[in-house]
Amino acid sequence: MSSQSRPPIEPLPKFKRNPMTRRAKRDAITFALFTFPNFLLLTVFVFWPIFYSLFLSFFKWDMIAPKKRFIGLENYRVMFSDPVFWLVTKNTLILSLWVVVVKLAISLSLALVMNRDLRGRSFYQAIIFSPTFTTSVAVAMVWRWILEPDYGLLRVFMRPFGIAPINWIESTTHSLPAVIIVLIWVGIGYDMVIFLAGLKNIPPELYDAGLVDGVNPVQEFFYITFPLLSPTTFFLTITGFISALKSFDIIRILTDGGPLNTSNVLVLFLYENAFRWFKTGYASALALLLFVIIMAITLVQNRLSKRWVHY
Amino acid sequence: MARLVFGKKRPSWFIGRTFTHLILIFFTLAVGLPFFWMLTTALKSPVEVATFPPIWWPKTIKWDNFSKAWSTAPFGRFYINSFITAITGVLLEVSIAALSAYAFACIRFKYRDFFFLVMLAALMIPSQIALIPNYVILSKLKWINTYKGIVIPYVSSVFGTFLLRQYFLSVPSSLYEAAEIDGLSHFKTLTYIALPLAKPVLGTLILYIFIGKWNNYLWPLIVTTKQRMRTLPVGLAMVRDAEYAIGPEHLMAAAIFVLVPVLIVYFFSQRKLIEAIAAGAVKG
Structure with missing residues (x-):
């Protein structure tokens, strides 16, 4: 062995992979800059309000006083023991169910009838769809006038059937149906357009196959059209239900929740508590409840859609 | 055959x-x-x-029902307010949507999908839950009875971002690659390539957002307490609420003031609006 040992080989400098190349870093910064305005606004005006509402729901506050008084779960206790709250909740659910079911039935029939080459099809569609975009406040005012008991237009159509004039707006039994009628009127066009799009997506080969097998139109509907339309029906049921739960404009103008809260609904009740009576804490509890209901529906939707819907 | x-x-x-x-x-x-x-x-x-x-x-x-209705409330002022808030709102919202849609479609970033999901989560949150918190925030900022108070809380955009992102993704990626090779910055790629290509969908989106803002009632109702700041729907509702002792003929005339711009937009673009809504629901 020679005395002179070879100088130890210097280990190669370990190759360190830069976690981010220059490019990637630049891209990340650009990404952040581009999405910053959206995320800032979403955070402040959409996400943060959930937590702030939860916080406020534990306090008694009138929105003006500098101090909020902590009262724990008192707002929730008051809410669940308040008969008006239960009435309002009941109204909201009844209204949503009626609106969704009737709207779906009418709009599906219209879509089925319309789903062919038809003269004037786009004209019919344009008119029936128009309430989707027309200002709800203005529309609600015409309806108030149409439902007027003495000179209202609706009386003209009820008279041949011998129906006595109804004071829709001021009657405790008819104010909620009045609201339901107007909301259905507003919403048919949207559902119809979505159904038409759904029908267009059904492959025509299936109908050809049905023709070969000699199905009659009723079988055709129940074995081909309806099952293949189920994603659309499901989508419209859920979105329709959620938007009915949130209805405000039409009701605020048409009946303002009256008489005696018989046509009052959750969002209007929330508005009254928050901005008329300044019961901020209580209104926040209501807002949170609405949030929980809608989240629950959305989650249930995700689970059920896998089971019910044929894609 | x-x-x-x-x-x-x-x-x-x-x-x-x-x-x-x-x-x-x-x-x-x-x-x-x-x-x-x-x-x-x-x-x-x-x-x-x-x-x-x-x-x-x-x-x-x-015809003079219209002039009488016009004088029952400062409708001229309401018109100006509605136009200012709707137009600035549309410009802001569409710009914000275009920027983030481009980021989600064309910029490579590790956590991109995560942030996209976060954004989509906002769709599930009902805007009604935000009424009180937003009012509190705006009163702290002293933005009550201001245009920015009406506009700013509602210019974040999930729907618009989603729609534009879909469109940007449908453009052949070779176009973006060519831009990259030519050394175009992301901002320039967005303004010179992505947006001009997205013109058809952009137009529909602008009209859609405009109508939504024009019709909006609840938020302007809450955030304006002075008559001179009210938008048309709020002003119209006030005319009725205050029982100005005007007849139905004047009320209907006033309602027509509010509807005319929407009807004009709808008349000229209903086919596109309907198509966009049908396409959005089927894909989304």
Whole structure:
């Protein structure tokens, strides 16, 4: 062995992979800059309000006083023991169910009838769809006038059937149906357009196959059209239900929740508590409840859609 | 060949053409009649308004109902407010949507999908839950009764971002790659390549957002307490609430003021708006 040992080989400098190349870093910064305005606004005006509402729901506050008084779960206790709250909740659910079911039935029939080459099809569609975009406040005012008991237009159509004039707006039994009628009127066009799009997506080969097998139109509907339309029906049921739960404009103008809260609904009740009576804490509890209901529906939707819907 | 024979059969249900037309005419009338009734009432004299059975078209058209309705409230001011808030709102929202849609479609970033999901989560949150917190925030900022108070809380955009992102993704990626090779910055790629290509969908999106903002009632109602800051829907509702002692003919005339811009937009673009909504729901 020679005395002179070879100088130890210097280990190669370990190759360190830069976690981010220059490019990637630049891209990340650009990404952040581009999405910053959206995320800032979403955070402040959409996400943060959930937590702030939860916080406020534990306090008694009138929105003006500098101090909020902590009262724990008192707002929730008051809410669940308040008969008006239960009435309002009941109204909201009844209204949503009626609106969704009737709207779906009418709009599906219209879509089925319309789903062919038809003269004037786009004209019919344009008119029936128009309430989707027309200002709800203005529309609600015409309806108030149409439902007027003495000179209202609706009386003209009820008279041949011998129906006595109804004071829709001021009657405790008819104010909620009045609201339901107007909301259905507003919403048919949207559902119809979505159904038409759904029908267009059904492959025509299936109908050809049905023709070969000699199905009659009723079988055709129940074995081909309806099952293949189920994603659309499901989508419209859920979105329709959620938007009915949130209805405000039409009701605020048409009946303002009256008489005696018989046509009052959750969002209007929330508005009254928050901005008329300044019961901020209580209104926040209501807002949170609405949030929980809608989240629950959305989650249930995700689970059920896998089971019910044929894609 | 078989398609020629069979393809004619469409799921048209089992009723005849005439009956189809009758059904559709019935529903078209049912939906259209309230609008006609609004117009005809606005043109009637007070006597004609209060007759039963009602008169379908006035004997002499009372155009001055409109000028009377106009003077019951500062409608000119409401118009200016509505236009300012709707137009600035649309510009801001569409710019914000375009920027983030481009980022989600064309910029490589590790956590991109995560942030996209976070953004989509915002769709599930009902905007009503934010009314009180937003009011509190705005009053701290002293933004109550200001245009920015009406506009800013509602210019974040999930729907618009989603729609534009889909469109940006449908553009052949070779176009973006060419831009990258040419050394175009992301911002320039967005403004010179992505947005011009997205023109058709951009136009529809702008109209859609504009109508939404024009019609918005709840938020401007809450955030304006002074009459001179009110937008048209809020102003119109106030006219009725305050029982200005005006007849239905004036109220209907005032309602028409609010509807006219929406009807104009709808008349010229209804086909595109309907298509966009149908496409969005089927894909989304």
